[in-house]
Amino acid sequence: MHKFFLAVLSLALINSSCNDEGSDPDSLVIEEVKEKIIELSTIHGKMHIWLYKGTPLHRDNFIKLSDEGFFDGTEFHRLVNNFVIQGGDPNSKNDDRTDDGKGGPGYTIPAEIDFPKHRHLYGALAAARTPDGVNPERASSGSQFYICMDSANTAQLDGAYTVFGEVIDGMATAEGIAAEPHNSTTGLPVNRIPMQVSVIEMTASDLMSRFNFTIPEE
Numbered sequence: 001m002h003k004f005f006l007a008v009l010s011l012a013l014i015n016s017s018c019n020d021e022g023s024d025p026d027s028l029v030i031e032e033v034k035e036k037i038i039e040l041s042t043i044h045g046k047m048h049i050w051l052y053k054g055t056p057l058h059r060d061n062f063i064k065l066s067d068e069g070f071f072d073g074t075e076f077h078r079l080v081n082n083f084v085i086q087g088g089d090p091n092s093k094n095d096d097r098t099d100d101g102k103g104g105p106g107y108t109i110p111a112e113i114d115f116p117k118h119r120h121l122y123g124a125l126a127a128a129r130t131p132d133g134v135n136p137e138r139a140s141s142g143s144q145f146y147i148c149m150d151s152a153n154t155a156q157l158d159g160a161y162t163v164f165g166e167v168i169d170g171m172a173t174a175e176g177i178a179a180e181p182h183n184s185t186t187g188l189p190v191n192r193i194p195m196q197v198s199v200i201e202m203t204a205s206d207l208m209s210r211f212n213f214t215i216p217e218e
Helices: 002-022 056-068 151-157 171-178 204-211
Strands: 034-042 045-051 075-080 084-089 124-127 145-148 163-169 196-203
Touching: 034 056, 034 204, 045 056, 045 171, 056 163, 056 196, 075 171, 084 171, 124 151, 163 171, 163 204, 196 204
Parallel strands: none
Antiparallel strands: 034 045, 034 196, 045 163, 075 084, 084 145, 124 145, 124 163
16 A cells, blocks of 8 residues: 555656646747947047957956946047948047047056957057057056047958957947048047047847847957
């Protein structure tokens, strides 16, 4: 009798376990991983930027500064025709526009140059830096960045500067900024172009449906 009871109990437990695992497959929800995207807003509109996971030092630093509000109120302080638009200098917040392009957060970032994988293509995001003569290690500015506006002209920078992301939506905004009147020598815009920068989270499905962007393999 005891053996029969144990056998029945064991069978019931096995059946119960099988039913629990496969009873309602539709109820099993796999939550998608959310990716961090940079949202940069200006008077010309917004840009959304993907940061490369293959450049973790630059990626993590840019996210950190964005979360802290470091970039808010900084300006695009240098525009070069058919080349780049540059920003991210905290000096651009003050009234003295002669020191724009000379500031930063007080540190540099080790170079993460990965050419030919990361190139200065149209819409590429890269880190500004001081020249090789004073910076042979090619360390990047801790905050200043530029966006490439013409791959034919910016290709000369490949292998010399760290490219760490790309604009996945909003290059019309970048074009609007690039078209602003500016000093032909210094690149300083006549009108001030402040930015607000934040970090938003989106799933791979969101990125595809909203921006037709597929996360690259790195």
